[in-house]
Amino acid sequence: MRPVVRGNYPIDCHGDNIQYHEYSDARGELIGRIGEYCSYCEMQLDSALAVEHIQPKKPRGCTQIDSQREMDWNNFLLACPNCNSTKGNTDVVLDDYLWPDRDNTFRALKYSEGGIITPALQGEMAHKAQNTIHLFGLDKMPSIITDMTDMNYKNRASDRRWNNRREAWDNAERAKKRLSQNDIDELREQIVETAQANGYWSIWMTVFEDDPDMCRRLIEAFPGTCKDCFDATQGYKPVKRQGGQC
Ligand SMILES: [Zn+2]
Structure with a gap:
């Protein structure tokens, strides 16, 4: 999960x-600050x-909208329909x-082949990472559906997030291979443009984690990425975010 600065x-x-x-009037400003992701x-x-x-502006069990929360810039992020509805x-x-606006969520979540997301740290942070994964359903995998009559089948089938992550992983691996065969600046730029168009920044960062130049480009290319979450002197390895939990 890309750590961002809302500003x-x-x-x-x-x-x-x-x-x-x-x-919803804040949408354009948010996209400008943290990108269309x-x-x-x-x-x-x-x-x-x-x-x-x-x-939530209207927490479960409440009958009234909390108008402070509803209009508070510091309570805003951007979400796709799947993450939105899973969190509810x-x-x-x-x-x-x-x-992502407070912690170094990239440091706390591990992205693996196939687009699998698991906790990266130990102890309490692993527990919080797991809570986060579960809150948004980032561990949902359509492949485990065996019963087509399952009432939730349609909902789960429309959830393309895992498939998309798997595809992003494969795209990033292919790009890395192409780069190893022909390492020119132009190709590096093209790969970053592809990543921007596809999203899934954390997957691209993971696949290119041993290539500091690509990490720098990815951090700079995605608007609002929290630069302080990465140590430029250590190959852009993720570090604890100031003021964050990890
Ligand atoms: Zn989402």
Whole structure:
């Protein structure tokens, strides 16, 4: 999960914090700051990308919308329909999970061949990483569906996130192989453009983890990536985020 910097509250022409009347009005500014990607599964998408409330505007069991949460810039990220609906209106205790706008979520989650996501750290952080994976259904795999009459089959079949991650992994591996055969600047640029168009930044970063130049390019090419989460003197290895849990 790409660690991002949402940045300060957007301001209006008078220098005051913008007061949103509809939370969806923040969508354009968010895309400009952190790119047109789901903040959780990292899918690239355009019209279906929605403003997501980290803490739900109407938590489960509540009858009233929490207007403070609903319009709070610091409570906004972007989410695809699958991540949005899987998380639903679960009223999260923030510290039980890891968040891309606060923690170094790339350091805490391990991406493996086939697009599999598992905790990367040990102990408490592994537990929080697992909570996070589960909250968004990042461990859902369509291949385990055996019963086609399952009521949830349609929902799960429409969840392309795992398939997309697997494809992204294969694309990144192929790109790495091409680069090993013909390592020119132009090809490096092309690969980064392909990654930008496809999304799944964490997968590209993982496949190219031994290539600091590619890591630097990927960090710079995706808007809002938290640069402080990586040590440029150590080949852009992920490091603990200041103020974050990991
Ligand atoms: Zn998503």
